[in-house]
Amino acid sequence: MARQPNKVQIIPLGGMGEIGKNMTVIRYDDEIIVIDSGLMFPEDDMLGIDLVIPDITYLLDNRDLVKAIVLTHGHEDHIGALPYVLKQLDVPVYGTRLTLGILEGRLKENGVSAKLHSVKPGDQVQLGSFKIGFIRVSHSIADSVALSIKTPVGVIVHTGDFKLDQTPVDGKVTDFHKFAELGDQGVLVLLADSTNAERPGYTQSEKSVGITFDETFRNARERIIIASFSSNIHRIQQAVATACKYRRKVAILGRSMVNVVNIALELGYLNVPEGVLIDVDEINNYPASGIVILTTGSQGEPMSALTRMAMSDHKKVEIVPGDTVIISATPIPGNEKLVSRTIDYLFRQGAEVVYESTSGIHVSGHASQEELKLMHNLIRPKFFIPVHGEYRHLIKHSQLAQTLGMPKENIFIAENGQTIEFTSETGAITGKVTSGNVLVDGLGVGDVGNIVLRDRRQLSQDGILIVVVTMDKQRGQVAAGPDIVSRGFVYVRESEQLMDEAKERVKQALEKCELNGVTEWAAIKSNVRDTLGKYLYERTRRRPMILPIIMEV
Amino acid sequence: MARQPNKVQIIPLGGMGEIGKNMTVIRYDDEIIVIDSGLMFPEDDMLGIDLVIPDITYLLDNRDLVKAIVLTHGHEDHIGALPYVLKQLDVPVYGTRLTLGILEGRLKENGVSAKLHSVKPGDQVQLGSFKIGFIRVSHSIADSVALSIKTPVGVIVHTGDFKLDQTPVDGKVTDFHKFAELGDQGVLVLLADSTNAERPGYTQSEKSVGITFDETFRNARERIIIASFSSNIHRIQQAVATACKYRRKVAILGRSMVNVVNIALELGYLNVPEGVLIDVDEINNYPASGIVILTTGSQGEPMSALTRMAMSDHKKVEIVPGDTVIISATPIPGNEKLVSRTIDYLFRQGAEVVYESTSGIHVSGHASQEELKLMHNLIRPKFFIPVHGEYRHLIKHSQLAQTLGMPKENIFIAENGQTIEFTSETGAITGKVTSGNVLVDGLGVGDVGNIVLRDRRQLSQDGILIVVVTMDKQRGQVAAGPDIVSRGFVYVRESEQLMDEAKERVKQALEKCELNGVTEWAAIKSNVRDTLGKYLYERTRRRPMILPIIMEV
Structure with missing residues (x-):
């Protein structure tokens, strides 16, 4: 420019x-x-x-x-x-x-x-x-x-x-x-x-959430578990303040929650009176009515602390009847179903859950x-x-x-x-x-592009069939195979007949190629792909990825 | 029982x-x-x-x-x-x-x-x-x-x-x-x-939507396009009534909308005065201010009429600046992002869009x-x-x-x-x-179960690597290969070095098997899978499905 x-x-x-x-x-x-x-x-x-x-x-x-x-x-x-x-x-x-x-x-x-x-x-x-x-x-x-x-x-x-x-x-x-x-x-x-x-x-003041916290704390008889964004220091501050008012100890759970709380404490953005914070291992030393657990997982993230608790899969905290769980956040678009699922599991464990539909629990x-x-x-x-x-x-x-x-x-x-x-x-x-999107997948930055994503989409919908043939190049004949291996397509044990017939079709396609003198691998592969694809679509109305591989001896 | x-x-x-x-x-x-x-x-x-x-x-x-x-x-x-x-x-x-x-x-x-x-x-x-x-x-x-x-x-x-x-x-x-x-x-x-x-x-009366229709019709200068559930006959009745009031013709679009309207007309559940319904091919015979199009796609379904219009992909109707599009539905949980995307595309085409956030457009x-x-x-x-x-x-x-x-x-x-x-x-x-879920996939009813779904999930996340080797059974040696083919893993052209190295690792694993006298195919496969999986995870932090296939000549 x-x-x-x-x-x-x-x-x-x-x-x-x-x-x-x-x-x-x-x-x-x-x-x-x-x-x-x-x-x-x-x-x-x-x-x-x-x-x-x-x-x-x-x-x-x-x-x-x-x-x-x-x-x-x-x-x-x-x-x-x-x-x-x-x-x-x-x-x-x-x-x-x-x-x-x-x-x-x-x-x-x-x-x-x-x-x-x-x-x-x-x-x-x-x-x-x-x-x-x-x-x-x-x-x-x-x-x-x-x-x-x-x-x-x-x-x-x-x-x-x-x-x-x-x-x-x-x-x-x-x-x-x-x-x-x-x-x-x-x-x-x-x-x-x-x-x-x-x-x-107008968007409501953050302080309005404090009022709802107070009301919920007042009614809760046993443990209170609050899930929120770890970065919302003011929300955490209000949770801590309400805990102090109702003489409850506070345990922090979830990696990002622990990290941010530590940073905020260190830099003075969070004020917690001496003796209020306890280690999560200590919660059983206190009565249930004296405990607040502050945690991650307000978006129903599968690996988060709250989701693990809801699924009875957390090492340290188990949800028990009498627990009050406050999900102090709204689902980010796209997370609605994950959050609903977490709420359902928490109810199944016997918790009382305070969530989105309750007004005042998030702004x-x-x-x-x-x-x-x-x-x-x-x-x-x-x-x-x-x-x-x-x-x-x-x-x-x-x-x-x-x-x-x-x-x-x-x-x-x-x-x-x-x-x-x-x-x-x-x-x-x-x-x-x-300008545009650079996709990060594991350690790879930008190595996954449209072709890879398109393949993943096809694989995710109907799976893959791999057709392997070993060709004797000198004689121009099949030396081994064809074998068909599938993943994500059908449950093979229950579809033996389908798979047998599919193999038969591939054999016929290969024989036809031999008969017609088709020797180019690309042409053979394309023949196999078309024949098999057509057959499977007729029989199942699915379009799995079909990947012919020819080996040469 | x-x-x-x-x-x-x-x-x-x-x-x-x-x-x-x-x-x-x-x-x-x-x-x-x-x-x-x-x-x-x-x-x-x-x-x-x-x-x-x-x-x-x-x-x-x-x-x-x-x-x-x-x-x-x-x-x-x-x-x-x-x-x-x-x-x-x-x-x-x-x-x-x-x-x-x-x-x-x-x-x-x-x-x-x-x-x-x-x-x-x-x-x-x-x-x-x-x-x-x-x-x-x-x-x-x-x-x-x-x-x-x-x-x-x-x-x-x-x-x-x-x-x-x-x-x-x-x-x-x-x-x-x-x-x-x-x-x-x-x-x-x-x-x-x-x-x-x-x-x-209380849930609001269906009639309240009619009031919003009236207001929207009164303000619209050109075409009005309404997307709704085809089964909501009362909603369709109100759209038709409002169209009549404002002297607009009504065209019906989208397979299920056409089907249900026809059934409802036939059975007398829908009253449309003579001459109001027109064929979608006739809409260009009328001024834009005299047209209402009733269509499917209120959930942002990718193949629906409204989505196609929004993406400029519909054979008969194109969205033009001046169009008013009413999405008379709320997204079913899980469809939020599809609906948002459709709304965004409609705005990009220059339409005025009346949707969820506008109160009264759906009950x-x-x-x-x-x-x-x-x-x-x-x-x-x-x-x-x-x-x-x-x-x-x-x-x-x-x-x-x-x-x-x-x-x-x-x-x-x-x-x-x-x-x-x-x-x-x-x-x-x-x-x-x-009791439970029976999954329907194409023509298959119940032939996709947990194993197939688990495979699809793995395939969708990191793709698949297929390792093919042809073994000379008599000599117990590799006769051809190993070849590696991948789909949905990385863009191969930009990751040649990674794939070359992966092949090298597989070769080493095979040689080691030969050296140690491992001849069972299952053991060889498992060796290849472990070696390759470990290498790829180290290099990419991804876990693609690894599928070793051994052919025999």
């Missing part, structure tokens, strides 16, 4: 038309900063994939221009790609203390070192031509910030993920004054969180429509780019901005990779850079 | 702890009647499975005792297993006209004939010792009934699926009087729909808590069995009954297959019969 003096470019590499994988490039002249580097959880059709990260070809092609990566908060969809990105790109990272604390753990697990620079809300940092301001916002993780990016062309504001909680648990309210001040001084472009752009009204971390309107009215930007959302969320957010008087032509609904270019007066989508 | 005179047995074969596959056996002495025969859509981990039907071993073992199958309404989860059941069990089927009309289509598609007996709400039918009464209820399909079953031991009431719509579209209100009368005369056991037992309050067909309470208070049963729901729904329904004063010991939360036995005074779970 050629130099564009007096122009600033905004290039989303992720987070557009999708929930997750958030990453935005800001470029002015020969300088680039990157906002966030998130991962996304795989779609249902990405079989076997562990996670998805943004394609950063554009950054690697311009590696000398990248000044820094600036983080808004410590959620996976904003920092989760960094272990992969920082392996390829050696640049400093700026973020608040808790964000970097969580990131450090991730980097250590992956054996990646990095130059981490800690900032506080209210700080400003000059990075080349960019002056970055960190502005406190509320979100479902502590220490979240929005960013103001002063460029020679104008000011860009990126809200990060946010809500406008008027009564946050730690008392640290969103910096409304700073947003108002920026609005007064003039903002060129606003990029704002669209996750809840469909929801009318969102994202701004609803009235909060978004307030943010727009405070910032009063010239141009607007809705970010962080599926396509319909971006559309709804655009419609919302229009109801506030913003002209439609000043709003850009962009795709990942599109370059949106601004002067102090104009804005336009002007080009496209490389 | 031995004869139990003076006892009536209730045996759910499906619908307990699950949504779908509804089927309940009522047995008195040597007589059996069956209520409903539904299918269930496969769980996420039932890869490649088309649908799930109940295991009817118990009925086949007692085939001479089965007097009839009695249907409550025409939804798939109540009649969908009949094409399979009636192939094995030649018994008469009783149901209302629309229910049988829909069933007939299904049976024809499957080449099954049956003795269908049409009844009207209010009718009574004597079947052996059972006197069955059909009682009108409201639901999201017309012609739904609850059942009263008079047995020598006492009266059983089965609600079927129901809601208490006070203003049904066809004006035919739930037969409250009949329920009251039954309650007066004394009911031994109530079996009642638990689908919405989690929801407080449930199931009774919420206040309606359930009214039903319990009308029936005043001695015993209660919550049916039609996942485990948590059954629990919630049980808790609800207890708040109305029913003793906990008179409520039976049963599993599929459990026998609940009643005298006129007592009730108890006394045994268990064969």
Whole structure:
């Protein structure tokens, strides 16, 4: 991309038309900063994939221009790609203390070192031509910030993920004054969180969950088990506070919950009075009415602590009648069935389960429509780019901005990779850079592509039949076989006749080839594949993968 | 099962702890009647499975005792297993006209004939010792009934699926009087729909959707496309009525929508004025503002008409900017992501989309808590069995009954297959019969079991490596190979080194076997599998299926 003096470019590499994988490039002249580097959880059709990260070809092609990566908060969809990105790109990272604390753990697990620079809300940092301001916002993780990016062309504001909680648990309210001040001084472009752009009204305060906790604790006779996102420090703080009030000890369970609680305690984001935390091995030293267990598994993840407890598969904690289990989260889209299954199993074990349908047990971390309107009215930007959302969320957010008087032509609904270019007066989508999904499967980053996924899908639907033949090359005759081996197709013992007939068909196909002088292996294979495929479809209406293998002696 | 005179047995074969596959056996002495025969859509981990039907071993073992199958309404989860059941069990089927009309289509598609007996709400039918009464209820399909079953031991009431719509579209209100009368005369056991037992309050009337239709039609400037369940005749009636009011023509699209509309028109359940329906090929003869298209695809089903339109893949209708698309349904659990994707694509095509988050565009067909309470208070049963729901729904329904004063010991939360036995005074779970899921995959009914599914899951996650070796049996040496073929594992061209090394490892394993005099094929295979599996896991952290095949010359 050629130099564009007096122009600033905004290039989303992720987070557009999708929930997750958030990453935005800001470029002015020969300088680039990157906002966030998130991962996304795989779609249902990405079989076997562990996670998805943004394609950063554009950054690697311009590696000398990248000044820094600036983080808004410590959620996976904003920092989760960094272990992969920082392996390829050696640049400093700026973020608040808790964000970097969580990131450090991730980097250590992956054996990646990095130059981490800690900032506080209210700080400003000059990075080349960019002056970055960190502005406190509320979100479902502590220490979240929005960013103001002063460029020679104008000011860009990126809200990060946010809500406008008027009564946050730690008392640290969103910096409304700073947003108002920026609005007064003039903002060129606003990029704002669209996750809840469909929801009318206001998102409830995190404190409302505390009230529900209190009520549930008051009624519970025996143990209380709370599953929540480990990163929601304020939620954990409220659980601990309620436990203290009702004189219960708190045990922490689940790897990520233990990790984050330790980091938060160490950095002072979590206040727990002496003697309240106990080891999970000690819970049997106390009466059931004196125990709270804080755990992971609010999404029904098969390997999580709560799911294991529900399935009677946890080493240390068993669910018993009388337990009250609070699932303090809503299912992320796609997890609904896993969560339902966990709830059902908990009920089967005799627990009383407090979950989604009970109001007040979870609140969102994202701004609803009235909060978004307030943010727009405070910032009063010239141009607007809705970010962080599926396509319909971006559309709804655009419609919302229009109801506030913003002209439609000043709003850009962009795709990942599109370059949106601004002067102090104009804005336009002007080009496209490389972007996309990089799939991570085990240790492999990007080695699983569409062909592999297509094969996995076919294998998952109807299984595979392998036809092996050994050919005597000199005589042009079958020396051994054909043998047919199948996996994931039918239960062979009960389908002997089908498999025998299938073998017969393959034999006939091979004989026909011999008769007709077909000697090219590719042609023989294709004959076998067609004959067998047709027969099996007629008999079963299934289309397993058919893999002919010819060996040569 | 031995004869139990003076006892009536209730045996759910499906619908307990699950949504779908509804089927309940009522047995008195040597007589059996069956209520409903539904299918269930496969769980996420039932890869490649088309649908799930109940295991009817118990009925086949007692085939001479089965007097009839009695249907409550025409939804798939109540009649969908009949094409399979009636192939094995030649018994008469009783149901209302629309229910049988829909069933007939299904049976024809499957080449099954049956003795269908049409009844009207209010009718009574004597079947052996059972006197069955059909009682009108409201639901999201017309012609739904609850059942009263008079047995020598006492009266059983089965609600079927129901809601208490006070203003049904066809004006035919739930037969409250009949329920009251039954309650007066004394009911031994109530079996009642638990689908919405989690929801407080009342379910809204179907008519409220008509109000939203009216508002949407009033604002739409160009074409209107409505996606809905084809079986919701009342919804379709309201769409047609609103189209007439706004002088729009109606085209019907999608196989099941066309089928059901035709049946409903034929049987008089749908009233469409002359000249309103047009063929989809005619839509271009009218201005966009004069068109409504009624279609399938409200669940984002990949092959449905709406999804094809959204993906620009439909032969006859293309979505264009200005179109208003109404998705008049909520996603069934598990379909959330498919529906979201469809909405996103529709927005991308430039349509205005009215969907779930817009209130009033869909109402449930199931009774919420206040309606359930009214039903319990009308029936005043001695015993209660919550049916039609996942485990948590059954629990919630049980808790609800207890708040109305029913003793906990008179409520039976049963599993599929459990026998609940009643005298006129007592009730108890006394045994268990064969029950379970029969998986249908293509033409195969029950030929895919746990082993096949487990293989499909492994194949779907990490693919397969096939190792083929031809052995010279006389010399005990490798005659050809080893060759490795993989599918769904890695993109081979980019992983040549990995695959070369894998082959090398297999060679070494084979040589080691030769050296150590291992000649048993099973042992050689197991050696190859272990060596290769270990190597691949180290290098990739994946566990593909490894399938060694030895050929012999």
